[in-house]
Amino acid sequence: MSTFALDNPVWNRLRDPRTAGIAGIVLGVVACFVALPPITARSPLYPVLVGIAAAILGLSAALRGLRRLGWGAFAAGLIGIVLGVLATRSSEGNLSIVFTASLIASMFVFSTPLVFGSMAGIFSERSGVVNIGLEGMMLMGAFWGVYGADKGKSWAVGILVAMLAGGLLALVHAYFAIHLRADQIVGGTAVNFLALGITGYFFFQLYNGQDIPIGVSTIPDVHLPYIRHWKYIGPAIGSLNLLVWVSFALVIVTWFVLFKTPIGLRIRACGEHPRAADTVGINVYAIRYGCVVLSGMLAALGGAYLSIGFGGGAYTDNMTAGRGFIALAAMIFGNWRPFGAFGAALLFGFSTALAYRLPAYSGSAATLFQALPYVLTLIAVAGVVGRTVPPAADGKPYKKQ
Amino acid sequence: MAEQDDAPTVAGRLALAQRAGGAAGPVLTAVFALLLGGFVVLATGANPLSTYRAIFDGSGLNWLFPWVSGSARSFAATNLQQTLLLTTALVLCGLAVSVGFRCGLFNIGGQGQYIVGSIFALWIGSSFVTMNGPLHVVLAIAAATLTGAAYAGIAGLLKAITGAHEVISTIMLNWIAVWVGSWLVGQGGALQSHANGASVPISSAVAPATHLHVFWGNPVLQGLDVGFFFALAALVVYAVLLNRTTLGFELRAVGFNPEAARYAGIAVARTYVKTMAIAGAFAGLAGAIDVLGWEFQLGVTDIQTSQIGFIAIAVAVLGRNRALGVFFSALLFGALLTGTSTRNLDATVFRPDLAGNLTLIIQGLVVLFVGADVLMLWLWNRRRRLRVAT
Known part of the structure; x- marks a missing residue:
């Protein structure tokens, strides 16, 4: 089973720090996005969870040598959390005006x-x-x-x-x-x-x-x-x-x-x-x-x-x-x-x-x-x-x- | 580098400029561009000679002729003061672009640095109204110069640390300055004047004590203020800085070849930051002088339509980044701009709205031909060959 995991090209691709970094940036965007229409999650928990996931992915990429992309993803996660939480605080009316x-x-x-x-x-x-x-x-x-x-x-x-x-x-x-x-x-x-x-x-x-x-x-x-x-x-x-x-x-x-x-x-x-x-x-x-x-x-x-x-x-x-x-x-x-x-x-x-x-x-x-x-x-x-x-x-x- | 002989390097270009006859090249190109501009005038059915004559008179340069007298003379004096006011700003912003070019940096950000400088001069000048006059002026000018330097320094710092291209970062900084500046003096902004019930998007005026002394002409009719001497002094500072100081040497060395400079032990990244800061200081000073010298207050349209920093690129290029060259090309563009303004150009000879655009075309042609030093060298060699033949 473990040999399968090691040789599997998809798994290797996922372990690549570059993939992790890019995934981190995408998740950072998603962290902000879940609080916006059409999803409009109203609890700050969701953006925080997704944002932390993005930051961890970024960190893992950064520690494995891809510094710029990794820290970029880390920052994207943090910014995603901040913007996402802000969005959960703002009124749904304003959100639906801006994010249509x-x-x-x-x-x-x-x-x-x-x-x-x-x-x-x-x-x-x-x-x-x-x-x-x-x-x-x-x-x-x-x-x-x-x-x-x-x-x-x-x-x-x-x-x-x-x-x-x-x-x-x-x-x-x-x-x-x-x-x-x-x-x-x-x-x-x-x-x-x-x-x-x-x-x-x-x-x-x-x-x-x-x-x-x-x-x-x-x-x-x-x-x-x-x-x-x-x-x-x-x-x-x-x-x-x-x-x-x-x-x-x-x-x-x-x-x-x-x-x-x-x-x-x-x-x-x-x-x-x-x-x-x-x-x-x-x-x-x-x-x-x-x-x-x-x-x-x-x-x-x-x-x-x-x-x-x-x-x-x-x-x-x-x-x-x-x-x-x-x-x-x-x-x-x-x-x-x-x-x-x-x-x-x-x-x-x-x-x-x-x-x-x-x-x-x-x-x-x-x-x-x-x-x-x-x-x-x-x-x-x-x-x-x-x-x-x-x-x-x-x-x-x-x-x- | 196999292409050394094609003169793509800064060093090669400078050598070429020397061989192509120093000042003769730029002068020839300016004349050539004016000639081509004349054809444009001709194409629209006006007389190029009388048009240029009217532009010349509108710029006030006819004041230099002793036979112009009476009311024509005082009129010419007013026009010439306008021209020199523009020259002042163009010299300083031109130096901001030039110093960048000498270090191999293309500073398109003169406009933003100029705006930041003028905003800070405006802020200092319109607040602290109880302050002692001369101290107030010094403080306003110093603040504008320093913030201009800091603002341009951002672009230098980004290039030094992350390698961000200075062309992009200075363009972005230009627009940030435009919009933040418009916000500050606009409707509900922090610097907006409350005189008209806060309904006009224009700033409060600077305190009268901060106005720069007008030494020629009527202070009410935008006479020439002492800021002109600041510009002249800046030219001297620029020449001395570049040719007589270690920093200037390092700056030029980096401009010639950053790799070689690095091998020689020059901190290239730090030189980029310093160069941009010097550039920003010149442009910031220009903003302060304009605000304290004749503008006194800024509206949203002033900030959004100002083109000084962009015309300064043409000034630097035509002046070949030399102090003297920058002065004369600033004078040329200052005269063209004043001479073709709606206020100064005789509308019966040529439509001023067209003439303003004619100035832009001439500017474009000037810059185009100045850039083509190979063409210049070719013409120069032809001349020599002709001389040999005869």
């Missing part, structure tokens, strides 16, 4: 532009070009998306125009980064200024800074039949915007292309060791140009989602308001991997959605809650993620010999 299934829906609403932005960043940086200009490319998408949807009378035209504009701006960045071998961070900063100037200029020139006609064609929501009426799941995913689903698909496609296809291998080779890639006949310049331009188009798609997606056809000056940078943070947070970045974007989207609902508890602190996503990201970047490893040749210009 539509919280999940608004999590997706806020995370979608970040998902597009971070996938855009992954393509660019995996090929070896730092893209701090995501913000600008997103902004181009937001403005030209509205412009296209307005003049072309169709949201599809809007999306095309947005991607074209984002791609063009990315082409500028690519030319300076690849051919002129300029400092890529400086170039990206320049691209951001350019986008802010260009969109602002044309916003005033074409629309007087405000007169975007009401009723611009917008990207439709997808109303899932049947599922829409299910309890919990219906309000959460029953009628999300089309681009939200596209962003889910994009994560999977990005992962598949980068890690399961020859072209992805080439992209990663250019980002890790361009000289070696060049030696085996990969056209480093072509791959990098392609990736940066694709990056601009994807970021612009995220921008278009802001203006003609859930924005309902509205545009305001500097509409992206730093989301490109947050997407960049999500990408680094996820260690330049699609699913990691997706998780980071969801975390950020969730805390933004939460920040909009927490004023149910304290109206006067409504503005303060807006800082929550940034605080959480800072803690997560410093505490859980720590030293991330970018692609080896990220940001280094390559010169053909």
Whole structure:
């Protein structure tokens, strides 16, 4: 019996400290979750029990060498206990206002532009070009998306125009980064200024800074039949915007292309060791140009989602308001991997959605809650993620010999 | 490293900058960017020459011409005071970015550090009203500088201890500063003014005794205050610190090559923390000077729409992170911003709302071309070849 236990791969997997750490973090979240709707346990005993289990798992992982993950799980357990007990103390009325299934829906609403932005960043940086200009490319998408949807009378035209504009701006960045071998961070900063100037200029020139006609064609929501009426799941995913689903698909496609296809291998080779890639006949310049331009188009798609997606056809000056940078943070947070970045974007989207609902508890602190996503990201970047490893040749210009 | 010859290292870039003619490069790029901006003006159907003329006059730089006289001269003086007020903040925030660059850190957090500094100056300045005037000013400025340093130090500390990328942490700190600052001066906030029945999201004003002395122009019409000299002094401090002190040497060594610096016995992590703290001190000081010099109170919109810290990135890049360069590029951007403001630009020549965005485009072009030193070197070599040919 004991030999069976030792050789059983499932058991070995469970004994792995990494599994214990991850399970600890999950349980820490659950500890808080049991006190929230739809479960709404009213006794503080449940979150405390689950939280202690999480802390023990974390401790066991930490003592077996996985310090960061282990202590992360330990902290998750403790935080889960505190939040869970707090939730059992708060009135059920407030809880049901804040933690509804539509919280999940608004999590997706806020995370979608970040998902597009971070996938855009992954393509660019995996090929070896730092893209701090995501913000600008997103902004181009937001403005030209509205412009296209307005003049072309169709949201599809809007999306095309947005991607074209984002791609063009990315082409500028690519030319300076690849051919002129300029400092890529400086170039990206320049691209951001350019986008802010260009969109602002044309916003005033074409629309007087405000007169975007009401009723611009917008990207439709997808109303899932049947599922829409299910309890919990219906309000959460029953009628999300089309681009939200596209962003889910994009994560999977990005992962598949980068890690399961020859072209992805080439992209990663250019980002890790361009000289070696060049030696085996990969056209480093072509791959990098392609990736940066694709990056601009994807970021612009995220921008278009802001203006003609859930924005309902509205545009305001500097509409992206730093989301490109947050997407960049999500990408680094996820260690330049699609699913990691997706998780980071969801975390950020969730805390933004939460920040909009927490004023149910304290109206006067409504503005303060807006800082929550940034605080959480800072803690997560410093505490859980720590030293991330970018692609080896990220940001280094390559010169053909 | 096989790619040494591609000038990707900081050392390589500096050498390249030297070969590409020192100050000539940035000046050329600025002129080139202004030229391209002129084409944008032309594309919208306005006359680029008269537009630039109007921007120049709006910035008040025509005050320097002795033949401008009478009411035009006093008008120009008022405009120039505006320009120099902006220059003051841009110099200090530009230094905050520059000092980071010299250590190999990209400090995008100048905005947040500036906000933290201005909030603390505001808090000290609007409370303790019975305090002795000069002491009050010193206390407010010191508090702003120190808290700015501490705030930036968080990013340095996180990088040193956990390896968190400073670009992310400073961006997050920017937004935290924006929202916490808005909360403090906004509706029901701790620093909100109670003068209007607490219905306006704006802070109380700092005590009149804490206002910085205005040495040129009308104190009521935002004349130029002594904060300008603080900025000039900061430039000297920056140059001396970097070139004449051990800390400055260590800082630059880490910027050139952290690994080599580590082998040489320099505590790299500690240098990161110190560098960020110095950067934050500059930006915090800028916040204090703006609040005590001409803003006196802060509204939620002031905090949320301020762009000083971001423009400072362009200032640092164009100034090539040198004291003198930072001064002149701060002056250029200060003049562009003032000259294209709705208040100062002659609306019959060019629409100010468009011109403000034109400034952004020019900024973008400047930064774009400044970054492309390979292009500069190529042009420089072409010039030399031409000279040989003739």
